[in-house]
Amino acid sequence: MFAATAIGILVVMALALARAFLGPTICDRILAVNMFGTKTVLLIAVYGFLTGRPDFLDIAITYALINFIGVIAVLKFVEGLADSERQPRPDEF
Amino acid sequence: MDLLLPPLFPDLLLDLLSMALLIGGVFLGISGAVGVIRFPDFYTRVHAAGVTDTLSAGMILAGLMLQAGFTLVTVKLAFILLFLWLTSPVASHALARAATHTGAKPVTATSGEPSSSN
Amino acid sequence: MNNDIVLTVIARLLIPLILLLALYVQFHGDFGPGGGFQAGVIFAAGIILYALTNGPQAAMRIMPPRVLTPLAALGVLLYGGVGITTMLLGGHFLNYDVLAHDAVHGQHSGILLIELGVGVTVASVMLVIFFAFITREP
Amino acid sequence: MLYFLSLFAVLFGFWLLLSGLWDHGLLLGLGLISSAFVAWIGTRLERPGGDGFEPGMLLRLPRYLGWLLVAIVQANIDVVRRIWDPVAHPISPVTGRLPASQRTRLGKTLYANSITLTPGTVAIEVSDADVLVHALSREAFDDLAGGEMERRVLALECGAGHPAGHRDGEAQG
Numbered sequence: 001m002f003a004a005t006a007i008g009i010l011v012v013m014a015l016a017l018a019r020a021f022l023g024p025t026i027c028d029r030i031l032a033v034n035m036f037g038t039k040t041v042l043l044i045a046v047y048g049f050l051t052g053r054p055d056f057l058d059i060a061i062t063y064a065l066i067n068f069i070g071v072i073a074v075l076k077f078v079e080g081l082a083d084s085e086r087q088p089r090p091d092e093f
Numbered sequence: 094m095d096l097l098l099p100p101l102f103p104d105l106l107l108d109l110l111s112m113a114l115l116i117g118g119v120f121l122g123i124s125g126a127v128g129v130i131r132f133p134d135f136y137t138r139v140h141a142a143g144v145t146d147t148l149s150a151g152m153i154l155a156g157l158m159l160q161a162g163f164t165l166v167t168v169k170l171a172f173i174l175l176f177l178w179l180t181s182p183v184a185s186h187a188l189a190r191a192a193t194h195t196g197a198k199p200v201t202a203t204s205g206e207p208s209s210s211n
Numbered sequence: 212m213n214n215d216i217v218l219t220v221i222a223r224l225l226i227p228l229i230l231l232l233a234l235y236v237q238f239h240g241d242f243g244p245g246g247g248f249q250a251g252v253i254f255a256a257g258i259i260l261y262a263l264t265n266g267p268q269a270a271m272r273i274m275p276p277r278v279l280t281p282l283a284a285l286g287v288l289l290y291g292g293v294g295i296t297t298m299l300l301g302g303h304f305l306n307y308d309v310l311a312h313d314a315v316h317g318q319h320s321g322i323l324l325i326e327l328g329v330g331v332t333v334a335s336v337m338l339v340i341f342f343a344f345i346t347r348e349p
Numbered sequence: 350m351l352y353f354l355s356l357f358a359v360l361f362g363f364w365l366l367l368s369g370l371w372d373h374g375l376l377l378g379l380g381l382i383s384s385a386f387v388a389w390i391g392t393r394l395e396r397p398g399g400d401g402f403e404p405g406m407l408l409r410l411p412r413y414l415g416w417l418l419v420a421i422v423q424a425n426i427d428v429v430r431r432i433w434d435p436v437a438h439p440i441s442p443v444t445g446r447l448p449a450s451q452r453t454r455l456g457k458t459l460y461a462n463s464i465t466l467t468p469g470t471v472a473i474e475v476s477d478a479d480v481l482v483h484a485l486s487r488e489a490f491d492d493l494a495g496g497e498m499e500r501r502v503l504a505l506e507c508g509a510g511h512p513a514g515h516r517d518g519e520a521q522g
């Protein structure tokens with residue numbers, strides 16, 4: 001049962017990777033990578049159950065937080081880059 | 094993994110329930126991933142990714158919690174769920190916000206005026 | 212870069228938990244996955260999140276570089292100090308058995324100190340590098 | 350000082366739940382020291398306007414979370430239908446500003462996060478008076494514009510004594 005769940009999560013991760021390769025904008029790629037990261041957290045948790053080692057859950061907690069910080073850092077970079085390239089910022093569409 | 098189950102819960106019922114949660118979670122995850130692949134623009138893809146981040150993750154972790162029973166493993170799974178549900182909306186929000194900065198305009202069928210609703 | 216309410220509030224909520232998680236990983240190296248290196252990275256990541264949401268100046272008030280640089284050296288000193296102490300007590304370099312009367316107990320305290328040194332150094336060096344990058348003139 | 354003590358208590362509880370080794374004296378001591386150290390750092394972090402936390406919110410939180418969970422499940426079903434059956438349930442993306450009447454930064458954050466947590470709606474930008482929302486469908490947008498979630502977050506923030514809280518309590522039971 002856990003193995004089937006793990007395979008299902010791997011399928012989701014593969015699809016997320018496909019979107020990360022397809023793009024087309026940088027934000028699409030970051031979105032896909034973020035999704036890949038949250039699925040990794042779930043995969044670590046399920047894998048911990050699969051091998052009967054609940055220690056893995058500590059890694060999953062850590063990964064959830066580090067993934068978040070990584071995505072925010074990349075976004076700050078992208079945002080700053082975009083702002084420096086175009087001065088006027090649209091607040092309305 | 095030792096299961097500290099209360100005696101009134103039959104193991105079989107619990108297994109079935111957790112299996113249903115795991116299958117449902119994986120199904121939602123795949124649905125979200127398919128949505129991320131086939132939705133037309135970035136902003137709509139955020140919604141599809143939201144499906145995999147919220148209910149899919151919640152159902153998979155809830156299924157694992159049922160397997161673990163009343164142990165500290167369940168508490169740690171609850172922490173994972175708490176952190177995921179705290180951070181994933183912030184990440185989505187920050188992504189959408191950064192996308193407006195890069196100048197990506199959403200495909201909109203109609204202009205959104207709250208007064209024009211209903 | 213203007214600041215975002217949502218990000219600031221949630222980061223404010225998460226940062227103490229991240230820092231405590233780092234110290235938990237630091238001190239549970241013998242019982243689960245963890246140790247000084249990972250703990251240092253997580254701790255630094257918590258401070259980096261603060262720098263991303265509240266600006267590098269605010270983060271440098273929490274962790275001033277003039278404290279971080281000595282701390283980085285102190286961690287190495289702690290590591291080396293334990294090694295030298297074991298040599299002075301008659302063992303090999305980093306042979307923890309001689310640290311206490313009981314060999315197992317000696318190993319526990321020795322590893323704890325070594326890991327603490329590693330963690331302090333890794334966290335300080337990561338933060339020093341991060342601050343150096345984020346405050347450099349373009 | 351009160352802030353330090355409450356943060357310390359929460360952090361030490363977190364440590365105990367993570368550790369699970371409650372009979373290990375050394376680790377308990379290290380946990381106390383770590384919690385105190387992190388709580389000390391916590392008091393030095395910026396708290397702009399206190400962010401608007403008050404203890405009463407903790408009592409009202411479970412009821413709101415229960416409602417939010419139901420909303421999340423409904424929204425998930427809706428989005429999944431739109432993914433698998435785009436013919437019968439087409440998407441019609443909408444962007445627009447909705448009023449956010451929450452007073453504090455914490456209230457606005459809760460509202461924005463609740464919007465984003467329910468798939469089908471994403472909060473793009475939060476400002477003082479309103480929030481810019483992108484919705485997957487017209488229905489999801491109208492549902493949000495109906496203002497039930499906004500009222501509930503306001504009730505969570507201000508308590509039942511607030512007129513908005515009363516309105517919410519009577520209308521929804």
